[in-house]
Amino acid sequence: VSFAFLSVEATASAGGLVTASLDVVARSPMERQARAAGARFEVRGGWNVAVAYDGEHERLQRSVGWSDASHLTKLELSGPPPLSLGYGTGTRTEDGWWLPMTRTRTLLVDAQNGAAEHLGAAALDVTTAFGALILAGPLARETFARFTALDLRPHVCPPGAWRPGSVARTPGGILCLAEDRFLMLFGAALGQYVWTVVSDAGGHLGGGPVGADALVREEAGAGA
């Protein structure tokens, strides 16, 4: 059976060519807010991705930056996961981040090419069902503290910790990607709302939006 109607990838790889229109671009639920904040966009993998903002480097160094990551592929697996997962812990493999939601429901986030194929019918593309923001910088935890009660202190939420729960009074979850770097998931329809909440909380701390490329550069810099 074809579930292509669920998938951006299906349209990007085939459907979009039917009309040969460059306009067939997937857009994040926060694209309008990102654009209003001065984002520069590039089409990547069929998505219009906010890649850069002015002043983003300083935000990441001194305060907090948030980057729209809604384009990351997300698969939902029903049934027992194919690998052992600990409750409250995300597991990174070459397929992506495995995030246990319940004993029989798992999200695979940032799913890499080929993951869907080898997981077969158990996996469903739910990329567009979730909005995603990456918060990074020395004040990322402080920003979260202003809209969620999830305990993100370093000794209880180290890199790899996965905290499903209430985020700004909506169902969501937070994955600690690295020290001072977090991925937050939430319902896609709440994108504008969550962007507003994060902007309000982080803006008071001197933070602001950052592009996807700035995070890559920052990570590479930290690695170096």
Place this chain on the structure above:
Amino acid sequence: VEILSRAPALGFFDGLVPVWQGDTLHQVRAARHIAATGTLEPPLIFPDNDLPGVMLAGGARRLAALYAVRPGETAVVATTGDRGLAAALALHAAGVAVGAVADLRHDAGGGELAERVRAAGIELLPGTTVVRALGRQKVTGAVLGRVNAAGLADPATLRELPCDLLAVSAGAIPSTSLLLQGGAKARYDEATGRFVAESLHEQVLVAGEVGGFEDADAAELSGQVAGAEAAIALGKGETEARTELRDAKARLAERPAPSPVATPPAYARDGKRGGKAFIDLDEDQTVKDIAYAAAEGYDSIELSKRYTTVTMGPSQGRFSQLAAIRALGAHTGLTPAEVGMTTARPPWVSVPMGALAGRPFEPAKRSSIHGRQREQRAHVRWAGDWRRAYDYGDPQAEALAVHESAGVIDVSTLGKLLVRGPDAGELIDRLYPNRFSNLKPDRVRYGVMTSDAGRIMDDGTICRLDAESFYVTTTSSGAAAIEEWFGWWLAAWDLDARVTDVTQGLSAINLAGPRARDILAGLTDLDVSAESFAYLDARRGPVAGVEALIMRIGFVGEVGYEIHFPAAYGEHVWDALTAAGARPFGLEPQRILRLQKLHVIVGQDTDSESTPYTAAMPWIVKLDKEQDFIGRWALEHAAERAGETSLVGFTMVDGHVPTEGAVVHADNGGPLGQVTSSRRSPQLGQVIGMAWVPAALAADGASITIRDEGRDFAATVTTKPFYDPDGEVLRS
């Protein structure tokens, strides 16, 4: 002028006034503040003053005069001023028998109100007050008498009067807390027996009762004076403001002086044993508790307060402070002025901690097309937890466009579940009274979900994608609950099926109208001819280059396609459809269109008692189904008995649009049912609606009477859709 309603001021912090409104804390810094905080009516203190049936005269008056509620059958009123007299008259007018009014003033005020009380035939007892309430579980009577300065009654004057309502008033205390927080001084006014504020903060003006302006005209004039003084202080409209100030002051000076009041004793009593006299009903503090505090040496109100906790309850001394001061004075020999008031502290009203310290969160769901709809001048309203386009400025024209050409409505808010697995059909068959396991792939069927009790919970469509996959839509408001419902029963039955909620991942657009097919044909390679893509068929394929699931269904009554696709392409597909000629329409025109087809909205046209049988959908229940299903037992019983009421359509005879909720009534005036939906249909040129009526009236042509806004309107029942009753248009 911005008016903040339901927004109390919490305090006065050196010019900053925090104002609490819902989740918002406004921080108001103004050059001038006008306080119109009114007065509070304290109770009288006497034995057994806590019995049910003892209430404030102001409350009794409000119930009778404002809400037409009689708080008792027989009342006795005890008062120290005109408030009690006014309450007595209101109770009398509401049909309450007022046995007597005990007015502590020796001449009962000597004014017009006293005359009106007498003229109403109510016994007025000047110089008298209540000295005991009678009864055990509730008030059954009151003892009235003349008392001395200490509150002890002269036995020769005692009278017992039966009553089930004892309305009491100890006058009116100015609500001075905000003024005192601003630095004003409290002064005990011997003439009125209450504390007033003076030496106000330079930025503060007063108006109304808190400033001693009692009647409505004086209160209004005092507001004009305060407003003009504030304007002059700010240098605004100086000439006008000065003229207004002069005129208002002159008229205010002509107003009669406030009516006299008597100062009640600290504790009025008949001298007999028994009965507690409560001073603070919040904290269960009595006259005796204050006496103990005084005997222990707590002779200051601040110390006594902390010893007894009087004034420290939820009402923060609003009703008890003055009584506590009088009682403490009575037991220490101090005057009220010497006892003094407790310190006024914010907040003036109870306020959630979240409003002070938290961030206000108001999660709003928006479809991926929301931004575009706003650009297209959509009027947006709340619909459950979604923000939705209600209309685009002309709902009637939008509805007509669907009939005459084509329209598009964003229905992304529909709940959407993907049910997969070998037992997917079994699961759905067990959850719905209809049969779905025999549904062929790429076909769609309407489903009504019922509770264990056979009552309608939700509705939507079920599309079979293949042997083991179904795509289920639910109502927008029911999405979360139905997903939970699926999950609960799946766990209970241990079936091999998986349910995935894709509500927020998919956009959905309903394209409908005589041009819908042509518009769709221009945007897809699929064969959308009537022969190849029939009513209740489903197809998967690209629309405007976007992979989509298209279901041919017709909620609005015209040839229609519901197009579901990844939400990330919402604006793209919407733009393609509108560019091809489809006019956006909102929720309001959709409601007109669906009403023409008598399509129900669950929760609006149905209630917690509605079954598929009473809601005129018996065909949806398949009692011959092999599977047991939720609500089967109840529906079997419902099938055997005719319901008392039925959901029908109606047309109004005279064109009046009845209020939704208006009563359908019988000739004798008794209620028979109610209107659930009503609209003016531009297509039909009629006012149409749906209503619950007695089953005997659920017949074409039956006449019903609808009472709305105090008038009766005739309507005619119909049981078939108003538009395209046989579905020929829909299926074409």
